[in-house]
Amino acid sequence: MVGCCSAPTATIVSAVPCAQRTLGLAVVHLPRIRAPVPRPFLFCRCRFALLCLLPCALVVFAVTTARASDELRWLADDVQCDSASSTATVDEPSADQELVTVAAASLISAAAGDLRSCAQLTAASLDAPDEIAGGSPDDTFVEPLGPGSSTPPEAMSTAMAAADEAGDELWSVSTRGLPGAGCGCVADFQPSVERFVCGRGWQSSSMEEFLATDDHIRTTAIFVHGNDTDAQEAEARGRELFQEFVTCGQHAAPVRLVVWSWPSDKVLCRYRKDAQLKACRTNVEGYYLACFIDQLDLSTHVTLGGYSYGARVVTGSLHLLGGGQLEGRQLTERMHPERQPASAVLIGAAMANNWLLPGMRHERALSQVHRLTILFNPQDFVLHFYPRLWGRGGPDALGATGLVGARRLGADLAKVRQINMQPQLHRHHGWDYISESGPVMTVVRRELLAPSHAAE
Numbered sequence: 045m046v047g048c049c050s051a052p053t054a055t056i057v058s059a060v061p062c063a064q065r066t067l068g069l070a071v072v073h074l075p076r077i078r079a080p081v082p083r084p085f086l087f088c089r090c091r092f093a094l095l096c097l098l099p100c101a102l103v104v105f106a107v108t109t110a111r112a113s114d115e116l117r118w119l120a121d122d123v124q125c126d127s128a129s130s131t132a133t134v135d136e137p138s139a140d141q142e143l144v145t146v147a148a149a150s151l152i153s154a155a156a157g158d159l160r161s162c163a164q165l166t167a168a169s170l171d172a173p174d175e176i177a178g179g180s181p182d183d184t185f186v187e188p189l190g191p192g193s194s195t196p197p198e199a200m201s202t203a204m205a206a207a208d209e210a211g212d213e214l215w216s217v218s219t220r221g222l223p224g225a226g227c228g229c230v231a232d233f234q235p236s237v238e239r240f241v242c243g244r245g246w247q248s249s250s251m252e253e254f255l256a257t258d259d260h261i262r263t264t265a266i267f268v269h270g271n272d273t274d275a276q277e278a279e280a281r282g283r284e285l286f287q288e289f290v291t292c293g294q295h296a297a298p299v300r301l302v303v304w305s306w307p308s309d310k311v312l313c314r315y316r317k318d319a320q321l322k323a324c325r326t327n328v329e330g331y332y333l334a335c336f337i338d339q340l341d342l343s344t345h346v347t348l349g350g351y352s353y354g355a356r357v358v359t360g361s362l363h364l365l366g367g368g369q370l371e372g373r374q375l376t377e378r379m380h381p382e383r384q385p386a387s388a389v390l391i392g393a394a395m396a397n398n399w400l401l402p403g404m405r406h407e408r409a410l411s412q413v414h415r416l417t418i419l420f421n422p423q424d425f426v427l428h429f430y431p432r433l434w435g436r437g438g439p440d441a442l443g444a445t446g447l448v449g450a451r452r453l454g455a456d457l458a459k460v461r462q463i464n465m466q467p468q469l470h471r472h473h474g475w476d477y478i479s480e481s482g483p484v485m486t487v488v489r490r491e492l493l494a495p496s497h498a499a500e
Contacts, residue, residue: 210290210298211261211262211298212289212290212298212299212300212301213239213240213257213262213298213299213300213301214239214240214282214283214301214303215237215238215239215240215249215254215300215301215302215303216237216238216239216246216279216282216302216303216305217235217236217237217254217302217303217304217305217336218235218236218237218238218275218278218305218306219235219236219305219306219307219329219332220236220275220305220306220307221235221236222234222235222332223328224307224324224325224328233332233335233336234251235251235332235336237249237250237251237253237254238279239253239254240279240282240283240286246279251339255339255340257300258340258341258343258344259341259343259344260341260343260344260345261297261298262297262298262300262345263297263298263299263300263345263346263347263493263495263496264299264300264340264344264345264346265289265299265300265301265302265346265347265348265349265492265493266302266304266333266346266348266349266358267281267282267285267301267302267303267304267349267350267351267354268304268306268329268333268348268350268351268354268355268357268358269281269303269304269305269306269308269351269475270308270352270353270392270394270475271308271310271318271319271322271352271353271394272308272309272310273308273309274308274309275305278303278305279303279305281303281479282301282303284479285301285303285479286301288485288489289301289489289492289493297495299492299493301492304333304354304357306325306329306332306357307325308322308325308353316432316433319433320433320434322353323353323356323433326353326356326357326360327360327370327371327373328371328373329357329360329361330356330357330359330360330361330363330364330370331360331361331364331370331373331375333357333358333360334360334361334362334364334365334375335375337361337365337383338365338375338378338379338380338383339379340380341380342380342382342383342384345384345386345495345496346383346386347386347387347388347389347491347492347493347494348361348362348386348387348388348389349389349390349391349488349491349492350389350390350391350393351391351392351475351478352391352392352393352394352443352473352475353394355390355391355392355393355394355395355442356393356394356395358388358390359388359390359393359395359399359400359406359409360406360409362386362388362406362408362409362410362411362412362413363405363406363407363408363409365383365412366408366409366411366412367408368406368407368408370405370406383412384496385412385413385414386412386413386414387413387414387415387416387417387491387494388413388415388416388417388491389416389417389418389419389487389488389491389492390416390417390418390419390443391419391443391478391484391488392420392421392424392427392443392465392473392478393418393420393442393443394427394430394441394442394443395441395442395443396438396439396440396441396442397439397440397441397442397445397446397447397448398439398447398448398449399442400416400442400447400453401447401449401450401452401453402452402453402454410453410456410459410460411456413459414459415459415461415491415494416459416460416461417461417463417487417491418442418446418447418461418462418463419443419462419463419484419487420442420443420444420445420446420462420463420464420465421443421464421465421466421469421473422444422445422464422466423466423470423471424441424443424444424469424472424473425471425472425473426473427440427441427443427444428444446464447460447462463487465478465481465484468481468483468484469481469484
């Protein structure tokens with residue numbers, strides 16, 4: 045019996061030291077595993093670092109906002125999609141592709157484009173005489189701004205009351221209710237028309253009533269606003285511009301100012317996507333504006349003015365009137381195929397700086413004008429981001445550098461004049477700054493109230 049019990053007893057006795065060693069090892073190592081976790085200490089350090097960084101971040105945010113809040117509000121208005129430039133090819137997507145891009149993820153931002161041509165045009169403008177000057181590196185005409193004039197506020201109300209007696213009229217043509225993919229004949233164009241009556245405000249009208257006021261004496265000046273502008277703001281700007289016209293005394297003939305109100309209200313929170321969506325809309329607006337001009341009588345003298353995205357609408361309509369195509373749209377049914385050339389002024393144009401050249405998107409625009417004035421600002425804060433709208437390597441904006449590669453225009457080069465607005469506007473792009481600049485508004489009035497080519 046002793047022999048039978050000795051083996052299990054020896055096994056149990058030998059297992060006791062093993063268990064002791066195992067338990068002892070666990071007791072020794074357990075504190076070593078849990079000891080290095082000073083959570084309250086780390087939390088205090090992180091909280092102290094956050095409290096130190098938060099005031100710095102608030103200061104940076106405040107400084108940046110104070111510097112750029114007014115320009116960033118116009119970013120969707122001014123930054124635009126571009127076609128390929130002569131040096132870096134970036135094709136603008138079609139209308140369907142653009143709408144898909146707007147709904148997709150955010151695009152990769154790229155560095156700003158080369159501004160060498162901008163510096164060349166700036167230097168040329170400083171050396172140019174008071175009148176049109178040539179000989180710049182791109183053989184463009186660069187003209188400096190002269191002294192401007194401002195209208196006293198007390199004179200505006202009196203001038204508005206006398207505008208009807210002088211034959212001056214203010215109209216609003218709105219395409220805000222029209223489809224965004226319109227394509228076809230002129231019969232599809234049915235805008236909302238209003239007329240401003242002194243003492244009564246804006247009154248509903250129609251295209252028939254508007255066309256009935258056509259004559260060969262009155263100048264029809266069409267102004268197209270930029271992005272981030274609702275209907276009320278567009279009409280308010282039109283009235284301010286009309287007051288400038290009737291009080292300046294620079295027009296010998298009556299003027300009929302047409303405010304082209306297009307759907308540019310801000311619809312997306314992100315500036316880039318909103319700007320992309322409005323860039324697609326400018327192609328449609330160019331078609332609608334071409335339909336509108338084509339319905340005017342042949343004897344009507346037309347002048348055009350476009351600000352920021354509105355400049356794209358103006359040149360797009362001129363391109364279509366010249367027989368071109370724009371995103372598959374073309375004026376197939378013309379009422380007046382042959383028209384007298386118009387005059388146009390582009391203010392801070394948010395379009396590629398080579399679109400007016402042969403073979404580019406708006407190549408036939410210059411065939412419909414006898415003079416095109418380009419107001420550009422090399423220091424424009426908003427247009428500085430224009431090359432980044434559709435991705436890496438986009439062309440610079442026409443409103444930032446002026447027209448480049450102008451040697452390719454041939455005989456149309458004599459129609460182009462360029463004016464540097466930088467000394468007056470500095471880095472600003474918003475219309476409020478432009479309207480408050482006397483020299484800039486003097487040029488705008490001069491071009492929109494310019495007589496017909498035959499009269500000159």
